[in-house]
Amino acid sequence: MKLFLRHRLARYVDRLGELEFLLSRPDIMADMGQFLALSREHNDVAAVAQRYQRYLQREKDRDDAQTLCADAGSDEDMATLAREEMAAAQAELDELEGELLRMLLPRDPDDARPALLEIRAGTGGDESALFAADLLRMYLRYCDRRGWKPTVVSESASELGGYKEVVVRIESRDAATPGVPGATGVFGTLKFESGGHRVQRVPVTEAQGRIHTSACTVAVMAEPDEEQAIALLPSDLRIDTYRSSGAGGQHINKTDSAVRITHLPTGIVAECQDGRSQHSNKAQALRVLVARIQDKERAQRAAKESAHRKSLIGSGDRSDRIRTYNFPQGRLTDHRINLTLYKLGDILDGDLDDVVSALHAFEANNALAELELAGAA
Secondary structure, eight states: OOHHHHHHHHHHHHHHHHHHHHHTSHHHHHOHHHHHHHHHHHHHHHHHHHHHHHHHHHHHHHHHHHHHHHHOTTOHHHHHHHHHHHHHHHHHHHHHHHHHHHHHSOOOGGGGSOEEEEEEEOTTHHHHHHHHHHHHHHHHHHHHHHTEEEEEEEEEEOTTSOEEEEEEEEEESSSOOTTSTTOOSHHHHHGGGOEEEEEEEOOTTOSSOOOEEEEEEEEEEEOOOTTTOOOOOGGGEEEEEEOOOSSOOHHHHHSOOEEEEEETTTTEEEEEOOSSSHHHHHHHHHHHHHHHHHHHHHHHHHHHHOGGGOOOOOOSOTTSOSEEEETTTTEEEETTTTEEESOHHHHHTTOOHHHHHHHHHHHHHHHHHHHHHHHHO
């Protein structure tokens, strides 16, 4: 393990001792707000400190076994036991080092939040709308694999069965996401899906068999925490009601239950028509609106903090792409990390693990490099 990491981890051990002392003080226990804040910090610090202490213990076990092996001489049984202990300790050390590295990486507090997934048709007309439906199916299948619960918030269908726009709320029954480094929830897992998605294939509307290129944009936004969500002034909102379109029976055809809300200062719009009442549609539209406003603010902060962490959401133009789905070659390429997989059918059927894991591993490596630079400074 690198020296700068050891120094950083040692500070967690020191801080754990400080926190345990503070939490034992009567004046701290009498101040419930301060006590709870320190208790939360204690839980976070203890998780890292305890893993590091285990790492140091197994490191000592390995070194002791190495010494024992060297001193075993002609005692082959003793040497064999020592080598087995060395191998077991080293295997656990490798695993612990990976865990500790992930624990040290900066965490986005929104990673554990449910997500709002927005897919919009871009360049390509009807074919783009059909591709939006394919992307929706891919993500819904991925949700099914993960055991997540997706709910369609709003949709605008195209004439050929695709989508001009669709918004889906996704929540997890389990905050952890196995197999994805650094991911702790729906938003944390899917946040790198935001951006322009390009498809190359022969559209169903193409009579001469020519390959066309179309594009959609995907935006993944953390669902706002109601306790921390930004406050919207009523004077900043324009709320329009209208009659819902699409399937839904007589209720939808006879009432103005659909709601469209415009945030006047930013021009951001959200709408919902899938609920059975105007009240529920308004509440859902407000939730989407706040998520979009916060996502815009997040992108602006990221752009200021670091140029390469800018927002990945695009305009829907062919040239603005993070990923290409090439049907003739059965190929998916993520251009941000130069990842190419020849399993397009499986991916579109929801097998996104290889893509998601590669993106998170790439981001973790970048974050670790920044951490090392900060440690060297």
